[in-house]
């Protein structure tokens with residue numbers, strides 16, 4: 001049964017190369033869910049959204065956000081360190097710890113300026129691929145990981161939820177402090193802008209879909225791990241979950 005071996009994974013299973021790619025819209029649960037499945041799978045965790053946010057913060061602090069060429073130059077020169085330990089959230093540019101700063105509404109409001117710049121995307125996609133290549137087991141999440149950054153990943157999943165569920169989750173996450181109009185802009189408005197450069201609302205070919213609208217957090221984790229198992233079985237004939245493989 002798909003999912004069963006995740007919980008019986010041997011030490012050897014947890015040493016094997018594994019790349020899991022997760023995409024989805026704002027508030028679908030990508031970051032929290034990917035972080036947790038990375039822990040369960042003994043993998044590192046790459047938050048590519050944090051990279052776009054760090055770049056937006058850097059360009060804003062340099063005062064170049066409205067100059068696309070200067071934005072690209074700033075990204076070429078950025079000294080960015082991002083923790084990939086699922087238990088350590090840390091983003092540093094130069095000597096400045098911006099872990100908290102990149103989550104502020106002021107950054108959410110301008111991050112699409114850099115995320116819709118195609119030259120910026122090329123630079124960040126290259127960095128993300130190098131990061132993925134540099135780790136044996138990794139869960140990477142964002143908007144274009146299943147389609148552009150890691151189309152050859154062992155498992156690729158689009159995590160969705162209804163717009164209502166996503167807005168409610170974001171509202172709860174922000175402690176109910178943001179009014180409904182501002183929240184709708186932060187969730188759906190930003191997604192609409194970002195969708196102009198990448199499609200993260202419909203699964204690409206071979207990408208599994210997990211809809212968490214009716215699932216709580218633990219049930220979402222179970223559904224994601226089951227989907228990782230299912231795809232590994234399909235993609236790797238020697239995997240113990242393969243329908244025709246040796247399961248002894």
Ligand SMILES: Nc1ncnc2c1ncn2[C@@H]1O[C@H](COP(=O)(O)OP(=O)(O)O)[C@@H](O)[C@H]1O
Nearest residue numbers: 026027028029030031032169173215216217220
């Ligand atoms: N299935 C779920 N049910 C309820 N809340 C969830 C679920 N998945 C995630 N959350 C919560 O929703 C909020 C947004 O999740 P987050 O991981 O930040 O989403 P994203 O990275 O897609 O924007 C967080 O507070 C998270 O704990």
Ligand SMILES: Nc1ccn([C@H]2C[C@H](O)[C@@H](COP(=O)(O)OP(=O)(O)O)O2)c(=O)n1
Nearest residue numbers: 026027048049050052111115142143144194
């Ligand atoms: N691979 C990625 C990851 C994020 N982005 C963009 C889309 C978002 O507006 C920003 C921030 O992403 P993030 O995942 O932190 O966004 P959420 O707050 O979780 O909705 O970066 C992207 O274009 N491509």
